[in-house]
Amino acid sequence: MKQAKNNRLSKEIFSYSVAKANKVFIYWHGKQIMILKGADSEKFLQRISNANELEAQLIMAKVTGNFKRGNER
Numbered sequence: 001m002k003q004a005k006n007n008r009l010s011k012e013i014f015s016y017s018v019a020k021a022n023k024v025f026i027y028w029h030g031k032q033i034m035i036l037k038g039a040d041s042e043k044f045l046q047r048i049s050n051a052n053e054l055e056a057q058l059i060m061a062k063v064t065g066n067f068k069r070g071n072e073r
Contacts, residue, residue, distance in 0.1 A: 007052035012053065018045070034064050041056055 007062055015027045036044050044063060048056050048073040 012057060014057050016060060026064060
């Protein structure tokens with residue numbers, strides 16, 4: 001089961017960008033789903049700076065948590 005989850009994350013479904021004052025925007029399939037500010041963004045940037053692509057996807061998946069509630073299209 002764990003292998004199936006890793007295969008999904010290898011498709012790079014999450015991405016992020018950094019704006020002024022280290023505000024981090026996280027995207028899922030190109031749609032913005034979360035904004036991190038302050039200590040949360042600093043912690044995220046520190047964790048993701050040394051991660052490979054698969055680890056970065058996993059970090060973003062964990063940070064976003066269960067954001068899907070059934071109304072996304």
